[in-house]
Amino acid sequence: MSALLSVRGLSVVFDGFTAIDGVDLTVEQGELRFLIGPNGAGKTTLIDVITGLTRPAAGTVRFGEQDLVGRREHEIVRLGVGRTFQTSVVFGELTVAENLDLAASFRRPLWSLARRRRGISEAVAEALATTGLAELAERPARVLSHGQRQWLEIGMLLAQRPRLLLLDEPVAGMSLEERSRTGELLTEIARDHTVIVVEHDMDFLRRYASQVTVLHEGRVLTEGSVAEIRADPRVQEVYLGRARREAKDVVG
Amino acid sequence: MSGTDMSVVTEVPDPVRMPPERPSWRTRLRGPAVFAAVAVLALVVAPLLLEPFRLGLLAKYLVYAIVALGIALAWGQGGMLVLGQGVFFGLGGYAMGMYLKLTEAQGGLPDFMVWSGVETLPALWTPFANPFFALAMVVVGPVALALVLGTLVFRQRVRGAYFAILTQALAAAFVILLIGQQGLTGGTNGLTNFFELFGQDLALDSTQRGLYLAVVVVLGLLYLGTRQLVNSRFGRLLVAVRDGEDRVRFLGYDPATVKTVTFAISAGMAGLAGAFFVPVVGIISPALLGVVPSLELVVAVAVGGRYALAGAVLGAVVMGYAKTIFSEQFAGGWLYLQGALFILVMTLAPKGLLGLLRRRKEVAR
Ligand SMILES: Nc1ncnc2c1ncn2[C@@H]1O[C@H](COP(=O)(O)OP(=O)(O)OP(=O)(O)O)[C@@H](O)[C@H]1O
Ligand SMILES: [Mg+2]
Numbered sequence: 001m002s003a004l005l006s007v008r009g010l011s012v013v014f015d016g017f018t019a020i021d022g023v024d025l026t027v028e029q030g031e032l033r034f035l036i037g038p039n040g041a042g043k044t045t046l047i048d049v050i051t052g053l054t055r056p057a058a059g060t061v062r063f064g065e066q067d068l069v070g071r072r073e074h075e076i077v078r079l080g081v082g083r084t085f086q087t088s089v090v091f092g093e094l095t096v097a098e099n100l101d102l103a104a105s106f107r108r109p110l111w112s113l114a115r116r117r118r119g120i121s122e123a124v125a126e127a128l129a130t131t132g133l134a135e136l137a138e139r140p141a142r143v144l145s146h147g148q149r150q151w152l153e154i155g156m157l158l159a160q161r162p163r164l165l166l167l168d169e170p171v172a173g174m175s176l177e178e179r180s181r182t183g184e185l186l187t188e189i190a191r192d193h194t195v196i197v198v199e200h201d202m203d204f205l206r207r208y209a210s211q212v213t214v215l216h217e218g219r220v221l222t223e224g225s226v227a228e229i230r231a232d233p234r235v236q237e238v239y240l241g242r243a244r245r246e247a248k249d250v251v252g
Numbered sequence: 253m254s255g256t257d258m259s260v261v262t263e264v265p266d267p268v269r270m271p272p273e274r275p276s277w278r279t280r281l282r283g284p285a286v287f288a289a290v291a292v293l294a295l296v297v298a299p300l301l302l303e304p305f306r307l308g309l310l311a312k313y314l315v316y317a318i319v320a321l322g323i324a325l326a327w328g329q330g331g332m333l334v335l336g337q338g339v340f341f342g343l344g345g346y347a348m349g350m351y352l353k354l355t356e357a358q359g360g361l362p363d364f365m366v367w368s369g370v371e372t373l374p375a376l377w378t379p380f381a382n383p384f385f386a387l388a389m390v391v392v393g394p395v396a397l398a399l400v401l402g403t404l405v406f407r408q409r410v411r412g413a414y415f416a417i418l419t420q421a422l423a424a425a426f427v428i429l430l431i432g433q434q435g436l437t438g439g440t441n442g443l444t445n446f447f448e449l450f451g452q453d454l455a456l457d458s459t460q461r462g463l464y465l466a467v468v469v470v471l472g473l474l475y476l477g478t479r480q481l482v483n484s485r486f487g488r489l490l491v492a493v494r495d496g497e498d499r500v501r502f503l504g505y506d507p508a509t510v511k512t513v514t515f516a517i518s519a520g521m522a523g524l525a526g527a528f529f530v531p532v533v534g535i536i537s538p539a540l541l542g543v544v545p546s547l548e549l550v551v552a553v554a555v556g557g558r559y560a561l562a563g564a565v566l567g568a569v570v571m572g573y574a575k576t577i578f579s580e581q582f583a584g585g586w587l588y589l590q591g592a593l594f595i596l597v598m599t600l601a602p603k604g605l606l607g608l609l610r611r612r613k614e615v616a617r
Contacts, residue, residue: 072506074503074504077502077504094491114481160503
């Protein structure tokens with residue numbers, strides 16, 4: 001196993017405010033890595049840097065043999081890095097199938113897009129099946145519920161057939177039932193993909209995570225298995241220090 | 253993925269789980285039926301019923317409808333508010349005008365150059381004596397300019413109102429450029445006094461009728477082609493760029509490319525329209541392609557319905573007629589009426605006349 005993603009000495013500064021401060025992160029091929037940390041820890045910013053949305057002040061991001069810093073967003077996608085957003089953004093005017101089809105078609109030459117889509121491609125059919133959205137394929141995405149939108153986003157990510165998937169809080173705002181479905185979906189996806197998941201929810205973490213990286217105030221606080229993380233007093237301190245009782249409930 | 257476990261998320265509790273709407277043959281045939289009816293009206297009925305003067309006016313409106321089609325593509329589908337289509341219209345028009353002037357001059361100088369004391373034909377003009385070059389430039393010129401402009405502007409992520417203002421400024425600058433080069437462009441007067449096209453006398457009713465029919469056919473073909481594009485994957489991508497450009501990047505596409513290509517297509521259409529305008533109306537001049545005429549076409553598209561291609565065509569014809577009628581009655585009043593209509597449509601019926609027509613039909617059913 002070789003490192004698929006290797007972040008070294010990464011720093012991000014917003015108008016003098018250091019959001020990320022010397023972060024190192026290594027993710028192996030085939031890994032499912034959870035990224036946790038309190039609000040404002042820099043989780044989303046880290047994903048933004050990897051996917052080209054934010055330029056770092058210092059540091060490198062290597063993906064396989066490629067250096068990602070300085071590349072434009074769509075180029076990074078073309079190298080095989082896909083992401084979802086904390087607040088899902090799907091194209092409401094397009095049908096579910098069209099959303100997925102666009103995600104699946106970016107490797108086609110532009111001129112070939114001038115043809116009408118005929119039927120449903122293999123990648124789209126797979127994404128529909130995996131996310132359970134098959135019956136909604138011909139409905140405009142704007143009618144989807146919040147949970148379904150998140151699944152559609154994950155489906156679009158799968159349809160891209162990326163080598164690395166970055167999911168930013170995929171279960172935020174979901175009902176308990178939707179959460180456990182998403183968790184199973186995640187386990188499913190992680191079987192044959194390398195995945196990084198940002199997640200706040202401790203309960204979710206306990207059920208589906210194995211390897212966890214904890215970010216705090218722009219730094220990596222610690223890394224390890226779920227059990228190690230939960231036992232770590234520093235994590236309890238920073239992660240939920242503000243609400244100790246809750247910390248006991250959730251972490252303990 | 254081999255182990256696609258269907259049990260994972262199949263039971264979706266939701267209120268919207270309905271069978272997909274499968275359009276009945278009746279609804280599917282409605283579009284082609286309307287298209288055929290309009291084609292018969294335009295190709296057969298109009299030339300029979302309208303006197304030559306009125307047919308000429310209709311030809312002019314349909315020329316504008318070609319520009320409108322491009323605006324509907326760029327703006328309605330692609331979200332690019334193009335306020336300077338007059339530039340591309342003008343490039344096409346002047347290319348055609350130059351060719352016509354040179355064929356009439358028969359190796360000599362065009363009349364206006366003689367009047368302004370030019371002694372030798374400017375180098376810019378020489379290749380336009382060749383009909384193939386001139387006709388190619390009608391489309392190639394505008395497309396090339398739009399490609400260069402789009403690449404520069406969209407790559408820098410200039411969009412929204414900034415892009416709109418930029419195109420408008422371009423139209424203003426173009427007019428100044430044309431007026432300033434009296435000897436080269438005919439200045440404020442532009443190019444006029446055309447007598448024949450491909451050996452046909454432009455003053456003859458039969459020539460004008462032929463031109464009218466050519467405009468109808470070209471508009472029809474462009475409509476079908478644009479429709480095809482809108483319904484293609486590219487069309488879906490364009491809508492995605494309109495609604496969420498930043499998200500599209502993370503689907504692996506460069507929105508700048510998508511927008512540039514679309515902008516260039518709309519520019520090409522405007523150029524072609526400009527070329528038709530010259531023999532149909534008999535003149536091309538700065539006043540016909542500046543900020544105001546460019547804006548008027550956008551207003552027409554908004555009034556007709558920018559989200560549907562047919563709406564744009566409808567808007568161009570309706571507003572064209574309205575302008576003619578009102579200008580005949582009370583000159584000057586048109587500008588205010590047009591402005592009022594625009595505001596009314598944008599606030600009350602964003603989908604325009606076509607949206608209103610369609611809604612009535614749906615209510616009636
Ligand atoms: N574009 C920006 N400009 C200025 N500050 C920013 C910007 N983006 C993020 N920040 C700041 O950087 C810090 C890290 O933000 P980030 O969104 O990465 O946190 P997060 O760990 O994803 O938090 P959350 O759990 O709330 O999503 C925060 O303090 C945030 O206010
Ligand atoms: Mg975040």
